[in-house]
Amino acid sequence: MPSSDRSAQIGALYQEMILDHYRRPRNKGELERADESVLMKNPLCGDEIGVQVRFDGDVVSDLSFSGRGCSISQASASMMTQLVKGKKLEEVEALRSKFRDMVMGDAQAADDSALGSARALSGVCKFPARVKCALLAWNALETALAKRTE
Amino acid sequence: MSRRSDFPLLVANPGLHYLDSAATSQKPSVVLDALRNFYETANANPHRGAYALSVAATDAYDGARQKVAGFVGVADPDCLIFTRGTTESLNLIATSWGRTNLEAGDEIIVTALDHHANFVPWQQLAISVGATLRICEITSEGRLDLDCFAQFLSPKTKLVAVGHVSNALGTINPIKEIVAMVRERTDAVIVCDGAQGVPHLRVGFDELGVDFYAFSGHKMCGPMGIGGLIGKRELLEAMPPYQMGGDMVEFVYDDRTTWNVLPHKFEAGTPNAADAVGLAAAVGYLEGIGMDEVLRHERSLVAEASERLSQIEGITIYGPPAAERSGVVSFTLGDVHPHDLATILDGDGICIRAGNHCAQPLMRRLDVSATARASFYVYNEKSDIDALVEGVLKAKEIFGHAVV
Ligand SMILES: Cc1ncc(COP(=O)(O)O)c(C=O)c1O
Numbered sequence: 001m002p003s004s005d006r007s008a009q010i011g012a013l014y015q016e017m018i019l020d021h022y023r024r025p026r027n028k029g030e031l032e033r034a035d036e037s038v039l040m041k042n043p044l045c046g047d048e049i050g051v052q053v054r055f056d057g058d059v060v061s062d063l064s065f066s067g068r069g070c071s072i073s074q075a076s077a078s079m080m081t082q083l084v085k086g087k088k089l090e091e092v093e094a095l096r097s098k099f100r101d102m103v104m105g106d107a108q109a110a111d112d113s114a115l116g117s118a119r120a121l122s123g124v125c126k127f128p129a130r131v132k133c134a135l136l137a138w139n140a141l142e143t144a145l146a147k148r149t150e
Numbered sequence: 151m152s153r154r155s156d157f158p159l160l161v162a163n164p165g166l167h168y169l170d171s172a173a174t175s176q177k178p179s180v181v182l183d184a185l186r187n188f189y190e191t192a193n194a195n196p197h198r199g200a201y202a203l204s205v206a207a208t209d210a211y212d213g214a215r216q217k218v219a220g221f222v223g224v225a226d227p228d229c230l231i232f233t234r235g236t237t238e239s240l241n242l243i244a245t246s247w248g249r250t251n252l253e254a255g256d257e258i259i260v261t262a263l264d265h266h267a268n269f270v271p272w273q274q275l276a277i278s279v280g281a282t283l284r285i286c287e288i289t290s291e292g293r294l295d296l297d298c299f300a301q302f303l304s305p306k307t308k309l310v311a312v313g314h315v316s317n318a319l320g321t322i323n324p325i326k327e328i329v330a331m332v333r334e335r336t337d338a339v340i341v342c343d344g345a346q347g348v349p350h351l352r353v354g355f356d357e358l359g360v361d362f363y364a365f366s367g368h369k370m371c372g373p374m375g376i377g378g379l380i381g382k383r384e385l386l387e388a389m390p391p392y393q394m395g396g397d398m399v400e401f402v403y404d405d406r407t408t409w410n411v412l413p414h415k416f417e418a419g420t421p422n423a424a425d426a427v428g429l430a431a432a433v434g435y436l437e438g439i440g441m442d443e444v445l446r447h448e449r450s451l452v453a454e455a456s457e458r459l460s461q462i463e464g465i466t467i468y469g470p471p472a473a474e475r476s477g478v479v480s481f482t483l484g485d486v487h488p489h490d491l492a493t494i495l496d497g498d499g500i501c502i503r504a505g506n507h508c509a510q511p512l513m514r515r516l517d518v519s520a521t522a523r524a525s526f527y528v529y530n531e532k533s534d535i536d537a538l539v540e541g542v543l544k545a546k547e548i549f550g551h552a553v554v
Contacts, residue, residue, distance in 0.1 A: 010497035014490070014548045023485075045489055046506045046519050068519055070487035071549075127493060 012123035013130075014071070021117075022071035027081035031064040036147050040140040042073070042132055049077050051140040055148060058089045065137055072121070072130050077137030079118040089145060096138050103134045153529045156435070158182065160529055167500040167537040172317050172346060172478055172525035174368045177432075181371060184431035188424045196423050197397060197414075211423040214430035215413070221433040222344075222365070223354030224380050231386075231416040232426050235377030236345040237267045239364035240311075242379055242416065243341055244271035246389045247362075248309070251339075254280030256308040259338075261286040261294055262515050263321060264313045266508040268343035268364075272311050281308070288515055292319045292469040299328070303335040310340045314347030314363075318507040318523065319469030320452070320478030322351070329359040339385065345369060349527070350448060350476040352441040355380045367425065371528075372432035376425035379416070386412055393418040436528075444528055448477035451526040455479050455535045462542060468516060477526040480507075483542060486549045488522040494548060495541040502538070 034052035041048045047069030054062045063085060065077040080099075084092045099118055102109035105125035109115070124134045154160045156178040160168065168176060194204040196211045219227035233239045252258070252275065260272050262285050276283040284302040287295045294312070310332050315322050325342060332338050342360040347353050349370035355363050362385070366377040391398055391409055395418035400408040409415045436444060449472070456472040456479050459465050464484035469475055483491055488504035495502055503523045506513045513519060524538055 006497045010494055010548070013493070019549060044505065046510065046513070047489075070489040072490070130489070130493060133489065 009123060009126045013127060015120050015123070017117060017120040018071055018075040021075035021078040025065075025074055025078040027064045027078065027085070029064055029066065031062060034064075036144040038140045038144045038147070039067075040136050040143070042069070042136055044132065045070070047073055047133070047136070049073060049136045049140055051077070051137060051144055053141070053144045053148075060084050060087055060089065060092055063141070065140075069136070070130075070133055072124060072133040073136045076118070076121055076134045079116070079121070080137050080141065083116050083118055084141070092141070092145065096142060099138055100135065103131050152531060153439075154531065156180070157529050163499070165499045167498075167534045169524040169526065169530065169534060169538060170501045170503050171349075171527035171530075172369070172523065173503055174374065175349065175371050175527050176529060177373065178371055178435050180435050181373065181428050181431045185373060185424055185428045188427045192427075193424070195420055197421075207423055210427050211421060214423070214426040217430040217433055218378060218426070219380075221353075221437065222348060222363070222378070222380060223352075223356055223358075225356055226383060228412040229380055229383050229386060231379045231381070231413045232421060233364075233377050233379050233416075234375055234422075235366035235368065236343060236364045237366075239362075239377060239379035240267055240341070240343065241271050242392045243362050243364075243381075244275045246392045246416075247339065247385065248272075248275040249279065250390060252276075252279045252281050252308055255306065256281040257284055257302070257304065257306040258282070259284045259286060259299065259302050259307060259310045259312075261299075261312055262288050262511045263292070263294060263316045263319070263323070264311070264509065264511075265317055265343060265345065266510070267345070268311050268313055268341075269511060272309070282306075285511065286312075288512070291471075292316070292321050292516075294321075294323055294328075296324075296327070296331070300331060303331060303338075305336060307332070307336040307338040310338050311343070312340070313343040313345075314353070315344075315350060315476045316469070316509075316512075317346045317478070318509040318512055318521070319480050320346075320475030320525075321469055322474065322476055325358055325360065333359070346476060349436075350441075350445055352445075361385055367429040367432065370429075370432055371435055372429035373425040376422050376429050383412065386416070391415050391418065395419045397421070439528060445476070447528060448526050448530075449473065449475075451530055451532075451535060452477055452479055454532070455524060455526070455538060458535065458539050459542065462539070462546065464546065465542070468521060478523060479525075480521045480523045482518060482521055483546060484549075486545055488520040490549070491522045491542070491545050494545040495538070498537060498541050498544070500534075500537050500541045 031052035039050045050066040110122035192206040194207040196208040219230045286299045340360040341362045344365040348365040363380045368374040398418040453472040468480045492504035
């Protein structure tokens with residue numbers, strides 16, 4: 001229900017950084033020589049995000065995303081690709097779980113500089129209906145990593 | 151005159167702008183009182199007890215059927231089957247009528263405008279019996295393309311499923327014209343999804359000429375979990391039951407069973423008497439306003455909302471002109487995703503729907519993944535439009551001037 005609190009939360013959600021990633025997504029498009037490719041749908045809204053990953057040993061050497069969706073899902077995907085590129089699989093997994101904790105409302109995770117620009121999405125925790133949007137790309141990445149270790 | 155005061159949820163939340171009545175309407179106190187009154191004064195299992203209280207429950211349930219039947223214009227109340235709602239009603243027809251009467255090579259016509267509830271059951275029926283599904287396309291204004299429809303009609307057409315009013319765009323389909331076209335060329339059975347019809351229009355089943363008509367109570371001020379299927383008697387009598395159990399039987403032998411008469415044949419198990427009584431109270435509430443006034447009120451709000459929204463740069467409104475729609479304004483704002491718009495509006499207590507509106511085939515044809523939808527009903531007022539317009543302007547500001 002409306003309140004000035006809610007207005008402030010809206011402001012915190014739609015930060016400049018998020019809108020910037022929405023309008024100018026990083027690492028969007030087809031990835032050449034991808035090792036794994038996963039398409040994830042948010043059945044609620046029909047938005048979909050594809051994640052393509054290339055590995056070099058146990059390092060995510062490159063990745064990209066595709067698809068269309070809301071600013072939260074698009075910005076989250078864009079920030080994720082920047083964050084995990086060049087990281088080892090175990091580091092990626094640690095970031096994923098930290099990001100998840102953050103959007104579920106864990107204040108400590110939101111303070112962790114390891115999450116870099118993705119911390120701009122911490123405001124999502126106040127919007128339970130939008131948490132799925134923020135996690136869509138990360139879930140796709142998780143599936144891609146799981147497929148690789150199979 | 152404000153009707154907000156009739157709705158306890160709206161009274162308790164003065165700052166709330168509820169613009170999602172196409173999904174479900176709010177409930178007036180007369181409906182809530184009727185539910186409570188049933189449980190406090192008449193609660194027993196209808197049809198089963200030889201005692202006064204059970205008779206009271208049965209009378210309340212039968213009375214509700216008469217009242218609702220009168221409202222939807224079916225002279226024979228036994229042809230109104232109470233169901234959980236539109237979805238169950240349509241599945242009942244697809245299963246009971248469809249599986250008995252359709253075979254490989256037959257054709258079913260559905261439309262690209264329809265809700266998944268009036269699309270998927272027919273698609274799956276077609277797949278399972280080997281029938282062909284024909285999808286009537288829409289015009290650029292979001293109306294059914296009747297030329298396309300006419301081309302599909304042939305002696306092979308066995309079933310036509312069409313919505314009365316589109317929940318996604320508000321388009322009111324010319325049902326009588328469609329019935330005339332079908333009857334002239336085929337013997338097809340016509341199913342009409344009235345989920346968005348009954349809440350907004352005066353529906354007369356007997357005049358409309360369709361064979362089956364489905365609707366939901368919760369979109370017309372009634373409780374969730376109750377709705378109806380109206381069918382022509384000769385069709386309903388020839389159909390096998392949909393579910394088996396108590397109440398729907400006449401004699402149960404060791405090796406066979408005979409069925410109860412209409413409407414009981416299609417109402418297996420303990421009926422939802424309380425919600426039927428609640429629905430009858432909702433009908434009473436709408437009759438008190440008058441359906442002509444309901445539509446006039448919605449149209450004036452839709453006209454004003456459409457007019458004011460369309461003045462905002464970047465807004466696209468979908469569907470036919472406002473004067474031809476029911477209470478729906480479906481729109482997008484530049485590259486602002488409808489979900490973001492809904493979240494921003496929610497921040498100011500404005501409830502709109504964002505998404506595909508259970509109409510993915512339609513969204514593909516409009517070439518959007520989602521739209522924002524504001525839908526109006528009897529309790530909405532000009533102040534709701536003011537809030538909506540302000541909220542949209544705010545979203546535009548948050549997303550910056552570059553709304554493209
Ligand atoms: C046009 C239309 N058809 C069918 C349905 C399904 O109704 P229900 O969910 O009440 O079964 C709805 C509402 O969601 C609708 O708007």
